[in-house]
Amino acid sequence: MSERDEPPLTSVRAFEAVARLGGATAAARELGVSPSAISHQLALLDDFMRQPLTRRQGRGLILTDAGREYFRSVRTAFAVLRGATDQLREGSRSTQVRLGVIPLFARAWLFRNMQEFLDQNPSIDLNVSYTHHRNYVSDSADLSVRFGDGNWKGYEAHRILSGAMAAFCSPAYLALHPDVATDPKLLQNYALIHDQDRAGWQQWWDMHSVEGEPPNGLLVEDGNLALQAALEGLGIALLRPSLVDVFAREGRLLRLFDPVLEDGRDYYLCHLVEQPLSEAEGRLVRWIVDRCRHSR
Structure with missing residues (x-):
């Protein structure tokens, strides 16, 4: 990237503060400048991007669609910068580990098992943040749990859990619609929940030889x-048994049919090949890999 292609960092800093704090006044207060200076920086960034990232709504500012998408990466970049700064200032780099995770993995597996790791490693400070599944290039955590085929350039990927899918619903939904558990073909008459796109249910439709297309539903x-x-x-919903079976064991979900749908994607724990793992990072890698192996 040439110098002329780099975004104006002062403008990006102003944009990040506005997006994070919810307005120009709060951003100006944090950065120690005037609201008009913030507006000027936002205009410079809009001009650089050749499209608006914010727009006025009443007396305030809101993000445009492009602004929301840009803020995802900007927020991650600033979080990494702040974390690195804190590490150096506190002199605790060797004991801090940054782990990026997919929200479902954090909810269904990591936080349910994490106390064991913390008890075994009281000197390690674990920093958990979101892994942005649509833009892994922007993920700057030391370690990251990713979902895909395991091929990310420059990363070593350890397969930890299966990504196979199965159909699940709540006991309350099944009580209202008992027929859904009798024949896969009957699902075309009921509400489907689509994850990211409608391709998953289409694959499930094809696997069970259901005619037509899956009905539109909540996306x-x-x-x-x-x-x-x-x-x-x-x-x-089509969910991953490797993660959500715990909710079924708790009686909060019911799996409707036995066959699972494999689409070639699984869960992986990744780290940069060219960056040697610290002792603390190595401990976390070994614990996650071993713990996932025993929970399959």
């Missing part, structure tokens, strides 16, 4: 939202 951004929608009885 959510990721597996964590799909899980919550299913728990709330909003319909039937």
